[in-house]
Amino acid sequence: MPAATETYSLGMPVDIGKIDHELKKLWRESEGAMTRASLMNLAVYSEEPGSLERNTQLMARITENHACRAIVIEADCNAEANGVDAWISAHCHVSHAGSKQVCSEQISFRLNGGCTTQLPNIVLSNLDSDLPLYLWWQHEFREPMDPQLWAWVDRVIYDSQPWRDFQAQMRLVDSAQAEAKQRIVLCDLNWTRLDKVRFALAQFFDHPASHHRFAKIKKVRLDYANGFRSTALLFVGWLAAQLNWRTEKTNGADKLQFVGPSDRKIDIEMRQRDGQPIHEVTVTAGNIEFAVTYAKCGDLLEISRGKAGEKRVPQLMPAGKNDPVSLMGEELMRGGPHHVYLNAVNCVRELL
Amino acid sequence: MNRAADQPEPNPLREGLGTRAVPQPCAIVIFGATGDLTHRKLVPALYNLAADGDLPPAVTIVGFARRKKSDDEFRRDLEEATRKFSRQAVRDEIWKTFAQSIFYHQSEFGDESGYKALAKRLDEIDITHGTRGNRLFYFAAAPDQFEPILKHLKAAGLNETCKGSWVRVIVEKPFGTDLASARELNRIIRNSFTEEQTYRIDHFLGKETAQNILVLRFANAIFAPLWNTHYIDNVQITAAETLGVETRAGYYEGAGALRDMVQNHLLQLLCLTAMEPPTDLSADSIRDEKVKVLRSLRRWSRNEIAANVVRGQYAKGAIHGDQMVGYRQEQNVNPDSQTDTFVALRLFIDNWRWADVPIYMRVGKRLSKSATEISIHFKKAPAVLFNKDLHDLNVLVIRIQPDEGISLRIHAKVPGTSFHIEPVKMDFHYGTSFGKASPEAYERLLLDAMSGDATLFARRDEVEQAWAFIDPIEEAWHAKKDVPELFFYPAGSWGPEAADDLLASDGRAWRRL
Numbered sequence: 001m002p003a004a005t006e007t008y009s010l011g012m013p014v015d016i017g018k019i020d021h022e023l024k025k026l027w028r029e030s031e032g033a034m035t036r037a038s039l040m041n042l043a044v045y046s047e048e049p050g051s052l053e054r055n056t057q058l059m060a061r062i063t064e065n066h067a068c069r070a071i072v073i074e075a076d077c078n079a080e081a082n083g084v085d086a087w088i089s090a091h092c093h094v095s096h097a098g099s100k101q102v103c104s105e106q107i108s109f110r111l112n113g114g115c116t117t118q119l120p121n122i123v124l125s126n127l128d129s130d131l132p133l134y135l136w137w138q139h140e141f142r143e144p145m146d147p148q149l150w151a152w153v154d155r156v157i158y159d160s161q162p163w164r165d166f167q168a169q170m171r172l173v174d175s176a177q178a179e180a181k182q183r184i185v186l187c188d189l190n191w192t193r194l195d196k197v198r199f200a201l202a203q204f205f206d207h208p209a210s211h212h213r214f215a216k217i218k219k220v221r222l223d224y225a226n227g228f229r230s231t232a233l234l235f236v237g238w239l240a241a242q243l244n245w246r247t248e249k250t251n252g253a254d255k256l257q258f259v260g261p262s263d264r265k266i267d268i269e270m271r272q273r274d275g276q277p278i279h280e281v282t283v284t285a286g287n288i289e290f291a292v293t294y295a296k297c298g299d300l301l302e303i304s305r306g307k308a309g310e311k312r313v314p315q316l317m318p319a320g321k322n323d324p325v326s327l328m329g330e331e332l333m334r335g336g337p338h339h340v341y342l343n344a345v346n347c348v349r350e351l352l
Numbered sequence: 353m354n355r356a357a358d359q360p361e362p363n364p365l366r367e368g369l370g371t372r373a374v375p376q377p378c379a380i381v382i383f384g385a386t387g388d389l390t391h392r393k394l395v396p397a398l399y400n401l402a403a404d405g406d407l408p409p410a411v412t413i414v415g416f417a418r419r420k421k422s423d424d425e426f427r428r429d430l431e432e433a434t435r436k437f438s439r440q441a442v443r444d445e446i447w448k449t450f451a452q453s454i455f456y457h458q459s460e461f462g463d464e465s466g467y468k469a470l471a472k473r474l475d476e477i478d479i480t481h482g483t484r485g486n487r488l489f490y491f492a493a494a495p496d497q498f499e500p501i502l503k504h505l506k507a508a509g510l511n512e513t514c515k516g517s518w519v520r521v522i523v524e525k526p527f528g529t530d531l532a533s534a535r536e537l538n539r540i541i542r543n544s545f546t547e548e549q550t551y552r553i554d555h556f557l558g559k560e561t562a563q564n565i566l567v568l569r570f571a572n573a574i575f576a577p578l579w580n581t582h583y584i585d586n587v588q589i590t591a592a593e594t595l596g597v598e599t600r601a602g603y604y605e606g607a608g609a610l611r612d613m614v615q616n617h618l619l620q621l622l623c624l625t626a627m628e629p630p631t632d633l634s635a636d637s638i639r640d641e642k643v644k645v646l647r648s649l650r651r652w653s654r655n656e657i658a659a660n661v662v663r664g665q666y667a668k669g670a671i672h673g674d675q676m677v678g679y680r681q682e683q684n685v686n687p688d689s690q691t692d693t694f695v696a697l698r699l700f701i702d703n704w705r706w707a708d709v710p711i712y713m714r715v716g717k718r719l720s721k722s723a724t725e726i727s728i729h730f731k732k733a734p735a736v737l738f739n740k741d742l743h744d745l746n747v748l749v750i751r752i753q754p755d756e757g758i759s760l761r762i763h764a765k766v767p768g769t770s771f772h773i774e775p776v777k778m779d780f781h782y783g784t785s786f787g788k789a790s791p792e793a794y795e796r797l798l799l800d801a802m803s804g805d806a807t808l809f810a811r812r813d814e815v816e817q818a819w820a821f822i823d824p825i826e827e828a829w830h831a832k833k834d835v836p837e838l839f840f841y842p843a844g845s846w847g848p849e850a851a852d853d854l855l856a857s858d859g860r861a862w863r864r865l
Contacts, residue, residue: 037784067785095783102784195369196405202365203408206374207484209516211361242364297445303409313481315409316449340368 010056010108011089019107019126022088026105034092034101037067040332041127044072045119046138052108055138056089061325063091063104066332069128070106075119079112084122086110120149127152134187136328140164141172150176150184157331159189161230161277166352170345189327190231191341192334196320197278198238200292200303204283214243215261216286221269228277229253230352232270235278237348238340250351277322294319375802376518377410378486379474383461383501384493385415385426389524391433394492395454397794399434402450403443404791406799410482412453416470418460426456439792453481461493462500467508474510485517488801492524499540506544522551522801525616526607527810530826531819538812551801552810556617558793560782561756563808565624565726566638568750568758575748578730580705585731585745587625587711588863589618592719594671596843597693601684608692610663613715615822619646620810621752622711625726626701635806639814646817650700657828658836662850664694666718669843676718676843690838692829693717696851698858710858714851718843720865724752727863738763744775747863756790757781 014022027036042062044055052074059070070091092103107126111118127133132154140163150156156176163169177184204210220239224232236256239245245258245266254270273279280293287307295302301319304312320326345352366374380398382390401407415426431451435442457473459466478485487510491498502521505511513519523541528534541550556562569575578584591613597604604612623642630637652660667678680687694716701711730746747761759779766772782790800808828836839848846852846862855861 035781035784039785095781100784198365199369199405202363202369203374205363205365206408207377208361209484211363214364239365242367295445300445313452314449316446317405317409318403336368338368 009089010052010087011106012087014086014088016084016086016109019086019088023105023107026088026090030090030103034090034103035095036090037102037104038069038128038131039066040068040131041133042066042068042070042136043123043133044070044136044138045075046073047075047077047115048138049074049076051138052110056106056108058324058328059104059106060091062328062332064093065329067102067104068134069126069131070104071109071123071126072106073109073111073119073122075111075115077111077113077115082113082118084109084111084118120146123149124152134332141169141176143172145172145176145179147179150179151181153180153184155185155187157187157189157328159327160234160352161190161193161228163230166230167349170349185337186341187331187334187338188234188341189324189331191234191338191344192327192331193228193231193277193320193322194235194238195330196301196318197235197281197292200301200317201281201283201290204290204303204305213285213288215264217243217260217266217283218264218286219267219269219282219284221271221280221282221284222278223271223273223275223280225275225277225279226272229270229272231277233348233351234344235281236268236270237344237346240347241343242340245347247347247350256351276319372799373803373805375406375408375411375799376486376804377408377483378488378518378802379412379414379477379481379483380488380490380798380802381414381416381457381470381474382490382492383416383497384491385456386417386419386421386429387492389492390415391430392437393792393794394490394798395430396434396438397792397798399438399442399447399450400440400791401795401799403440403446406795408802410484411802412455412477412481412483414470414474414477415454415456416459416466417456418458420458421456423454423456427451427454430454461497462504464504464507467504467510471508471510485514487517487519489519489521490524491522495526495528495537498523498537502540502544511544511549518549518804519545520549520551520801520804521545522553522809524553526611527552527616527815528819529607529611531816531823534815534819538816542812547812548806550812551806552812552815553797554616554620554808554810555793555797556752557620557808557810558795558797559752559756560790561750561752562621562624564758565621565750569625570629579728581707581709583730584709585729586709586858586860587622588727588729589621589625589711589713589725590727590863590865591618591715591724592846592865593717593722594719594844595722596666596676596718597679597682597685601682604693605685605689605691608663609695609715609717610692610822610825614695614697614713615818616810618713618715619818619821621726622699622713623814625728625750626706626711628705633807635809636811638807639811643811643813643817644703645701646814646821648701648703648706649821650702651821652824654824654828654831655834657825660698660854661825661836662694662696662839662848662854663692663829663836664696664716664839664841664848664851665689665691666693666716666843667840669718669841669845671718671720671844678840678843679718690829692838694719694839694841694847694851696847696854698854710860712855712860712862714847714862716841716847720844720846722754723865725865726750726752729860729863738771738773749863755781755783757783 055072087108089106090103092101095102109122134155135153136157222232245260248257248259250256256268258266276294283290290305292303299319300316302314304314306312457470528537623645626645627641630641665679669676679693680689696714699711728748749759751757757780759777761775761777763773764776766774839850841848
């Protein structure tokens with residue numbers, strides 16, 4: 001079965017009307033040697049040329065830990081002639097128990113012209129029944145947001161980091177949400193990027209004896225990499241939403257001031273520098289400084305607390321990675337609603 | 353699953369970052385720190401939690417044992433063991449910071465001054481490492497050492513809490529050897545610690561599939577109406593292993609399979625399978641329901657035991673082509689030993705839900721294969737239409753280990769023009785559907801103890817009720833006359849024939865594993 005190996009080829013070309021039939025044939029041929037597994041439908045949509053091959057590579061890695069039916073779509077919406085090409089393939093991996101090959105199937109489509117009219121049917125007619133639909137939208141959203149498609153989506157995954165107009169994009173997301181009666185869970189990979197740093201900072205305040213420090217926070221400093229200002233702002237939005245701060249004023253693009261409960265002022269300083277998307281965060285509360293910074297080895301966070309100038313005993317925690325496979329892996333593991341994200345966005349929506 | 357009463361207000365920055373209770377900074381003091389359990393399970397589990405970022409940074413480990421050793425020697429020993437037994441590879445940079453929080457405290461268990469010095473050291477660690485007065489005492493020592501340890505902990509004031517801090521104690525099995533000794537042990541513990549502070553660990557409950565029994569039963573509406581005497585014909589629980597007594601002969605000779613496995617692990621699995629829905633997911637709500645199952649177990653009179661309980665001992669045989677000696681020929685085993693290495697039981701739960709449903713349990717060493725599972729055998733459909741000649745029942749299987757998962761056997765028509773019906777299996781494998789490997793049971797349980805979540809730990813009355821069920825069987829086996837027979841079975845078989853007869857007399861058979 002040439003299509004069912006760990007390969008980045010698009011697999012076997014199939015007639016679009018016979019996808020189901022060809023998939024069944026594919027599995028029948030490999031029966032006994034491989035096990036098909038699927039926990040979700042993961043549709044990936046991109047309008048970038050060459051994305052079909054690139055996303056096939058990503059799916060090969062994502063399916064190592066997240067068995068799914070992958071529906072990978074590349075669209076050339078400006079093509080003059082309408083048309084659809086389709087392929088089927090499988091990503092197979094040896095299971096953790098090491099005894100068998102576990103495979104996820106992929107259906108690939110190249111759409112030409114008429115994207116908005118063709119897309120809903122392409123997705124809806126190829127779903128693995130009874131499994132949730134996760135739609136990874138790699139392009140900026142644009143009108144019209146097809147009501148039939150969005151009504152079926154359980155989780156929409158996007159990355160707001162490269163968005164040029166956050167407000168306009170969120171308006172489109174809101175309209176999709178309206179179609180889905182607010183049922184869609186919004187999964188922003190720009191938010192997922194913050195998971196480990198948020199976790200590292202949060203753990204400083206787990207003990208109730210630390211809670212009084214919230215009321216003493218006077219300064220937050222964030223170092224972010226070029227292009228990740230929106231990531232830094234989401235982090236600030238998270239702190240503000242969770243600790244009941246409201247925006248007071250902005251002093252230039254990277255200096256903000258919030259007001260906390262009992263009218264306490266909190267200064268936020270964001271600095272662009274080389275490194276990880278969020279390279280370092282320090283929170284000053286009274287005379288104590290809480291610091292989260294990338295360790296030299298890169299995939300660990302060094303966390304420490306102490307008075308300024310005092311020798312500290314740093315601890316290490318996993319830092320997470322910024323590549324699409326790692327971010328998707330984190331996001332797919334998480335599940336549940338993302339109210340905290342929405343609250344964070346709402347706190348800094350005007351600044352994004 | 354739920355926070356204990358002494359849990360603090362939630363941290364607002366934790367919202368959305370996880371669904372479990374947050375573990376608190378603490379000093380974990382391990383009594384018996386130079387032993388096997390510490391090296392093979394506890395420290396590798398703590399290292400894995402640290403490497404995954406699940407361990408609060410302000411957690412320290414203090415090993416308490418008799419042997420002379422420096423902190424550095426202790427750290428080196430633990431590093432070597434962790435490299436060998438950890439489920440993930442040890443990273444030097446993570447171990448380095450993890451090891452900074454490991455200390456060794458040398459003292460005899462019965463030396464009062466050793467505990468006073470420990471108290472002083474823990475106070476210092478509170479200041480230097482931010483453990484905030486929280487203490488988790490882990491008893492990995494032999495049970496006969498529990499009393500002096502507990503007595504001296506109390507004398508040194510180490511059972512007392514300051515405002516906002518907690519002290520908890522984790523006790524490893526065996527929780528006594530019978531009801532009287534279990535009560536005595538509980539009394540000794542209660543002299544120093546309250547029940548809320550006491551966490552009796554049963555590592556079976558930390559396994560992913562054991563926890564999934566509750567999810568399967570109470571998150572899936574389809575099973576609820578069927579889970580009773582009207583639809584279930586019988587339940588079978590099997591814990592089979594190919595291993596023999598290995599290096600545990602000293603302990604096993606005095607324990608046997610009934611005490612070693614049935615009293616704790618198998619009865620716990622039975623409780624999860626048979627309990628009523630709890631009112632909520634708090635530790636006590638769940639444990640209340642488990643205790644009701646144990647209280648409802650039918651007690652056999654002395655003369656009923658032989659008819660309902662089969663005990664066996666392995667004789668020589670072969671497993672996977674290797675010749676195996678019999679139990680009596682194992683090192684440090686009495687050549688006339690009467691110890692049970694196999695037990696099969698027929699139980700009844702005398703309550704509304706389970707009336708007249710036999711529960712068959714079997715546990716044994718040196719059996720054909722290693723497997724732990726629970727199977728629910730549903731009643732036959734009415735013997736009309738297709739069912740006149742069908743003998744197989746619908747069976748729901750919950751596989752605890754290995755190859756964790758769930759399968760359901762149903763009947764299907766064989767394709768063709770005739771009406772030929774065969775059983776088919778719908779199978780769910782954790783390893784296939786979820787790529788992420790499950791954490792070790794000890795990781796989950798240690799984290800729960802640090803979080804104040806006692807759901808997966810046995811409560812005093814659970815332990816005592818389990819012994820109350822086991823004791824009459826042990827008494828019958830150790831009586832002076834009319835002692836039920838000890839059956840021998842060849843290593844590599846599925847136990848003595850008498851175990852098969854136990855089910856055959858009811859017109860049933862053990863599920864083929």
